[in-house]
Amino acid sequence: MLIAWRRVGWVMVGVTAEVALACAYVGVHYGSDVIPGAILGGGLGVCAWFVLGLSSIPAATEKFDRILVGIHLWAA
Numbered sequence: 001m002l003i004a005w006r007r008v009g010w011v012m013v014g015v016t017a018e019v020a021l022a023c024a025y026v027g028v029h030y031g032s033d034v035i036p037g038a039i040l041g042g043g044l045g046v047c048a049w050f051v052l053g054l055s056s057i058p059a060a061t062e063k064f065d066r067i068l069v070g071i072h073l074w075a076a
Contacts, residue, residue: 020038
């Protein structure tokens with residue numbers, strides 16, 4: 001998300017950080033679980049980005065934008 005849609009990506013980063021902190025706060029996970037999980041998830045996301053190819057993402061996001069505009073959930 002952060003690479004394809006910058007604004008939405010930063011919102012998702014914030015939401016993800018909030019959920020991670022909340023899980024550690026309420027005792028569902030330890031901080032030693034959350035931090036490596038974030039590093040692993042980010043690393044695998046970057047690997048998937050390079051394996052799938054950088055050019056496929058813009059085409060997919062443009063198609064998704066057209067769908068959202070078509071059903072009036074996104075500004076044209």
